[in-house]
Amino acid sequence: MNRRRFLINISAALGYGALVNDAAALDAALAFSGKPSGFLGPDELEFVSQVSDIIIPKSDTPSASQAGVPAYIDFYLSEFLESKARNSFVEGLRELCNESIQEFLRLSEEHKTELIQSLDDRLGSSDESTVYKQLKELIVIGYYTSQVGATQALRYDPVPGPYKEIKLAEVGRAWL
């Protein structure tokens, strides 16, 4: 049983009938701490981290791993996904690197990038990798909705003030 399920059961046991209305208490208990929850093993976490940085590397702004994306994906797998979806995702990660994550980790940087590029090229085609598609989506969401991604790679303004037209040059980047 994952932590989220546990908390929901607790709230039911305490007699808070309306589960939906108890969501805030649950959310507070579930806030992502920024540290891996330990669901993914060290090699799997390293694999996710390297793929994240191949897709979103460091440039003038931090990389995906610097923005905490691997830990977020670990948290998401552990706390969001139902066990069946979670297990098939982890199984799928192994398939991505031809059965052995350790083998992938030993490849040269160029070789790793080529492998990811070939997976990415197949997106949208009939032989796209479902797990790569899912992983990429998690990496992109994990990065651009992180504080680093939203405020550095993009522009984030929680209270923009009255709406107005501007030139793109005034802000230079897309808004979150």
Place this chain on the structure above:
Amino acid sequence: MSNTEYDVIVVGSGMSGAYAAKEFCEKGYKTLVLERGEMVKHRQYKTEGKAPWQMPFRGDVPEEFKAEQHIQKEVYIYNDYTRHHLINDKDHPYEQKRPFIWYRSATVGGKSLIWGRQSYRWSKLDFESNKLDGNGIDWPVRYEDIEPWYDRVEPFVGISGSYEGLEVLPDGKFLPALPLNVVERDMKKKIEKTFPDRHFIPARVAHLTQPQKQHLELGRVQCQARSECPRGCSFGAYYSSNSAALPAAERTGNMTLVANAQVQEVLYDHASGRATGVAYVDMRSGERKQVSARTVFMCASTLASVQILLNSKSETFPEGIGNRFDVLGRYVMDHCGGGGASGMVPGYLEDYYKGRRPGGVYIPRFRNINSKHGKFERGYGFQCGASRAGWHWAKTGKGIGKAFKEKVSQPGNWYFTMWGFGESLPRYENRIYLHPSKKDKWGMPLLVTDVAYGENESAMVRDMSDTAVEMLEAAGLQNIRRFEGEAPPGGAIHEMGGACMGHSVETSYLNKWNQCHDVKNLFVTDGAAFSSVSCVNPSITFMAFTARAVDYADQQMQQGLI
């Protein structure tokens, strides 16, 4: 007449109920507001201002919550920031004899907390159409009757809009309009030149663009363009019961508001021929209670008001209070939609905006005004807008590495999207009724929906898509995508009818004052009262009718007539 616990009971605190409460309280009536939802006080909005990284799953909703909200999860505002403002469907079941999507609020303030905020007056034609084409029952009210009440409601609500002088979409009392953006300004010229009968105007929305004294007195200030509206807005920058009408009622000292109160029936006394109060269940304790009042206002939302009235059975009215002629639950309607189009606007790549504008463009009805279309009766309007693509494409898009990252960091092309909202026809056979045996956990009989669209709506939706494509082509857009998906009724969340206004007790439930023909101290002023649906968003019209009915009830009470 004075030995009641309250002067007035208002059932529901949404768009209609909270405004009824405000008006009664300001006139000095002791008013009880009973609300099924949870208490949500203004400025106590749990997810307001939270950044995505402060949400456990960045706004995504886990499956077990979606299972509890298997209907609500489809509503366009549904996410982890807003789901607690919508009901738990497992606790609030209903039966769909034919498909009907019933979106419902879980809170005080009702759907006013989560509404789309588009606010348009109905036109002369809207009130005459039933009579002109013979569908439904003739409204006992014309535009001239309701006009002064729009004049009263709009300044309190605070509606931004432009003065256009169009008969099909009467001007109101407006705050400055939200601006069209550069793409929209150019499209306006092209579309209005090609199609002189089509007007391309700023959306009229209940957002304070320039707060007035009566807004500031309630602590409501200018819209900050956060576009987080359905989470609740502590600026009070869009109109909600929570930010405006309930605080206005509260400050009179005349309002008692009880949340978690499921009203089950309106009580009736045969000897006096009057409603004596209501019976409700405290949803937390399960305790059943009765309260009395001189006058009862039903504002529980279109379907829920009818459900309660149908369940208000007595020897005099075995089929529901005031329902001697099987009119209650008839003519249930929603706007038909699903037709529209989108396209890419070439160019304008140096142009951008700051802030998430809460409304775009509106194209008022142009069909069946000066000439007959031939394939369908009545018409539709479009809600539209132009904006630039953001980072979301990258979730499923191709690319890796620095080039990908650079591309994601820049806004994409401009896109313009338009969605039609059409006037469906009132039909006697489109009805809701109580299930003969099934009840919810508080003992309320379940509602059964037996409502469907017909060929008129299908033809209209096809025409929406045709005209949307034709306008986008005329404006020079590229990669035009035609939408044509017919959603079941309820999907537009503009459900109306069921306790319609009309001329006689044999054909309608309410008279021209929103007053039950047979029970003079019982009023229905939410969408249930509507005898047709126009094609424009209805909330502001619910409020105008409510204000008018309160004024009438006040006079009747003063004269001792009710």
